[in-house]
Amino acid sequence: MDRREILAERPVEKGRGFMPGVSVNPARILFTAGLTGRNPDGALVAGGMAPQTHRAFERLAAVLAHAGAKFDGVVKQLVYVTDIEAYNASGRAERAKFFGSIRPASTGLVVRRLADPAMLVEVELVVDLAGAPAGKPLLEKFNAESHPGDFHQGVIVNGGRLLYLAGQVANNPDGSVAGVGDWRRQAEKVYENIGHLLRAAGATPAGAVKETTWVLSIDAWRQQGAPVRRDFYKGDYPASTLVEIPGLARAEFLVEIEVIAAVA
Amino acid sequence: MPFSTIATPEAKPVANYKMGTRLEGGRLLYVSGQVAWDSSGNIVGKGDVRAQARQTFANLRGVLQAAGGDFGSLMKITTYITRIEDFPTVAAVRGEIFQGELPASTLIVVKSLFHPDFLIEVEGVAAV
16 A cells, blocks of 8 residues: 555645545555445435435445455545435535545535435445555455345456546447437447447456446436346446436437456 | 557547546556635636636646646546536537547536536546
């Protein structure tokens, strides 16, 4: 671990509990899925924002512990909420219980919907891990608790080269949009493009580490996009996050998917 | 350059950005989502997305430079806006800033950012 805090004294972020930037030597990095306030049986905890935030961080703590990490290794957090007033009123304080004085780089977004319409908060983390990558497999994908979802709760990258793809949309090489109004066709085109790019970088779908799926409708995605995704990963899923938002760069786009992968 | 660019004729970008970048060495820098506030936390350009975009990218550059990098160090940016109609203005500001090709890039319209006055937020991953 070799964490450097960038502009740690800049007053705006300091007052808000995060860091403008954090850099690390990327020897071993953990990417978590977006985790929410679900109980082990899959049901959301009762009571709204505070219990949901607490539970999400409790689960993240378990994922970190599985990888031998604590919150002091967190490089970046991404917090998605559907109700910013509730998060400010009671979510932040729950988060602070886990981070204490630790300040990661951070992005916070208010989105339209998370996996379950009653979900108020979802958090994903990038974490710097101790130890040397030598002798370890390139990727360690794991779950800290059993769950029925098509994702891993954490993926550790040991010494690989990280690959960041632009958000992929259903565009053809000539710039036209594939599958206007057609969720399934757009999903197929997006994963086709992701497949081409992974290959060009020397990676495979199994090398995907983290995926963020931005959709205009979670219900439509689950019906028509999720089967395409299952065919692409063939059970070897990355850590992932699914978010419903009001818009993408062009009105025709129904879905945009970002992938982080790793190659040896 | 501690990262390489991934391109393939089979999957082309819809605008002037890289489709993928691969870290080849150096340090990995995560930059927080930057917004249009000044060093005291006052919002710059309330209601003016062009002014906010310029301030946001200036703040982003400040973090990159403090880490030993600059805009050219960026592997990936994610631009979050709250109104799709602001996208052409944001794209124009990004064009002025990057001159050539943008890093790998994602554009998302969110319901809002963490303060109702913010119209744009940009986060980045860089190799420094």
